[in-house]
Amino acid sequence: MSTLIKNGIIVTADGEQKADLYMDGESIVAIGEGLSYEADEIIDAAGKYVLPGGVDQHVHFSFTYKGSKTRGFETSNAAAVGGTTTLIEFVNQEKDRGLVETIDDYRKTDAEGIAMVDYAFHSVMTDPREEVIEEIPKLAEAGYPTMKLFMAYKGQFFHADDDAILKALQKGKEAGVTVMVHAENADMIDVLTKQLIAEGKTGPYYHAVSRPPVVEAEATRRAIYLAELADAPLYVVHVTCKEALEEVKAAYQRGQKVFGETCAHYLVLDESNLAKPDFEGAKYVCSPALRTQEHRDALWEAVDRKWLNAISSDHCGFDYAEQKHMGFGEGKSFADIPNGAPSLQNRLNILWTFGVCEGKISRSRLVDLYATMPAKINGLEKKGQLAVGFDGDVIIFDPDYEGVISYETNLEGVDYSPFEGFPQKGRPETVFLRGQKIVEEGKYIGEKGQGRFIPGKAFGAAYQW
């Protein structure tokens, strides 16, 4: 299959140019003005933007909270219609099992033959026994060169203490495995949660009260010091507040290899959503918690000025009718509500509508944040860029489309969207995955199982020094 896309505006992290793009087989073969190839299909993209397929490096298809699991890879076509052609899934190490074998098994049973976009994996270390620490280098050999530890969630099997984080950083550094942290102080949250529940403050809004910005800032700073001690790179997932952001920025500016991401929902939602009546606030329970306008403003500035390096979805497909209601009723509280919200499909739409169209970020900055840097950081060498030799993961983006976001028309398989009713300007009209068209006129036309595992290279390009 070969495709020639003519007359579009090609947008990369470095700039824009009106040019043609030719793909043959799975790869981009040429980009330039006036290309004339004999292609199987020629598309006129005049008036449209040509963007690289997105890389969403923070997805939870296998997350289980208090025994209840999210929707999985069978909903990955939602990524495709949203312009994400590669996603990276966090796989929690299973009890009494190794890091690599847990991912290998999950990959075979839950991803292969099901995934509709390409995919990679992050390990989540839950059981830091000596032999598990010793196993860390094997992650890099297996193509899983990134590992997260949860500083939050005291009492859950996946919570990690400083001992585990420091050892992971030290061993990871030897092997090229990048350590990531969910940075929130678990003890602070635990104390505040118990106090709030004792006072009868149990509704979804108190989720935010139980984990204010200082909780995130403290853990972020601590993780940065641990990384300094280990002289290892660190990636802080979902930075949500200005205090934590300042820690990441300061570390980065003094030359430490500290990278940070934020997520689409922290840029456009705030804690007032948690106060919605009739338990609707539960839809917005995610961790860290949604913040206020001043934090949103700080995050927009940070993504624009490269103090944060990526914007992910932190997609969590828990439904409202049953799963979010685990925190509803007699004896229940916000602490029983599964954390996370579905947002796989609308990451690019939100960033375009509220970022590019409102002048907060340029189109090139958008490309860097949602595709190029996530690919580099995670060692996905042929992803995230429109350049010769890269995978033919390409979006033809129609800036004139206007719509409204609704769970009823999306493919996430969840009974709500945190962005319900939001206006949408523009959309990925056509999407290619390794040269194959998988979205046409905004509709998914690919096949189940078309997605492929993409091994990551140890210490992605963003970490080379």
Ligand code: URP
């Ligand atoms: O609330 C969230 N983000 N849930 C998913 C797990 C995590 O903490 O990333």
Ligand code: ZN
């Ligand atoms: Zn997290």
Ligand code: ZN
């Ligand atoms: Zn997450």
